[in-house]
Amino acid sequence: MSNAANVRVEGVSKTYEVRAGDDVKALDRVDLDIAPGSFVAIVGPSGCGKSTLLSLLAGLTPVSSGRLRIDGDEVVKPHPKAGVVFQSDLLLPWRSIIDNVLLPIEIKGLDRAASASRARELLAQVGLQGFDNKFPFELSGGMRQRVAICRALIQEPGLLLMDEPFGALDALTREQMIMDLQTMWLRLRNTVLFITHGIDEAVFLADRVIVMSPRPGRVDLDLTIDIPRPRRWSGIHENPAFQHHVRQVREMFEAKGVLVAH
Numbered sequence: 001m002s003n004a005a006n007v008r009v010e011g012v013s014k015t016y017e018v019r020a021g022d023d024v025k026a027l028d029r030v031d032l033d034i035a036p037g038s039f040v041a042i043v044g045p046s047g048c049g050k051s052t053l054l055s056l057l058a059g060l061t062p063v064s065s066g067r068l069r070i071d072g073d074e075v076v077k078p079h080p081k082a083g084v085v086f087q088s089d090l091l092l093p094w095r096s097i098i099d100n101v102l103l104p105i106e107i108k109g110l111d112r113a114a115s116a117s118r119a120r121e122l123l124a125q126v127g128l129q130g131f132d133n134k135f136p137f138e139l140s141g142g143m144r145q146r147v148a149i150c151r152a153l154i155q156e157p158g159l160l161l162m163d164e165p166f167g168a169l170d171a172l173t174r175e176q177m178i179m180d181l182q183t184m185w186l187r188l189r190n191t192v193l194f195i196t197h198g199i200d201e202a203v204f205l206a207d208r209v210i211v212m213s214p215r216p217g218r219v220d221l222d223l224t225i226d227i228p229r230p231r232r233w234s235g236i237h238e239n240p241a242f243q244h245h246v247r248q249v250r251e252m253f254e255a256k257g258v259l260v261a262h
């Protein structure tokens with residue numbers, strides 16, 4: 001995608017002021033420079049500030065200090081180039097599938113009719129042709145999450161921010177979605193920031209895996225994953241490069257006491 005965005009995180013800290021004297025420091029001076037068109041996964045223990053980082057980049061929460069930039073623009077509100085997918089699909093139950101996908105177009109006051117065929121095309125690409133006029137309650141969890149991804153893609157985001165998008169799915173559906181996401185990204189080549197608890201899905205999908213420390217989150221490890229693409233999930237666990245990178249992440253978690261070695 002020619003509009004793939006560059007992301008810069010410059011010394012970003014975030015403290016939530018819950019009540020006086022009881023502040024929560026979620027992120028501590030995080031620096032990241034994400035090249036346009038790269039797929040970056042962020043893994044880290046629960047509560048280390050992964051979702052916070054994504055929410056800051058989405059322009060939904062202000063930083064406490066430091067600076068975030070998307071294509072050079074300081075992020076102070078949702079950036080027009082960024083699309084977001086959360087763990088829960090957040091579809092509107094009273095709108096049909098196609099109307100859910102077209103929601104961002106309506107919000108931006110763009111021409112709905114002009115985008116309807118693109119919406120159908122996106123739905124077809126994720127195996128949902130013919131579902132346009134169904135409603136969210138008629139779809140499975142995996143199908144709904146595909147719709148949420150289409151809704152983010154309708155704006156052709158140069159930056160796709162994904163917060164544990166497959167966390168709520170069963171193992172088989174998750175596997176299929178991981179493969180589908182790779183296929184989609186190989187076609188679009190936009191910049192993806194993908195947050196996950198799954199070390200295997202991070203190493204499988206990403207060009208770069210960022211490992212964060214326990215709270216307050218900092219960057220502990222920045223790994224380049226150079227396994228050729230397209231990668232195949234079946235058999236990946238026997239791939240020596242894959243095993244090596246998974247081990248590197250696990251060893252960092254063990255060193256930080258996040259995982260206990262047996």
Ligand SMILES: Nc1ncnc2c1ncn2[C@@H]1O[C@H](COP(=O)(O)OP(=O)(O)OP(=O)(O)O)[C@@H](O)[C@H]1O
Pocket residue numbers: 016017018024025026044045046047048049050051052053215
């Ligand atoms: N709106 C908020 N107000 C106060 N504290 C918050 C808020 N959002 C997050 N926190 C706190 O900030 C810390 C980081 O939370 P965050 O959700 O970013 O972590 P995470 O790494 O995404 O966790 P998980 O992997 O469990 O989803 C946690 O201690 C959390 O309780």
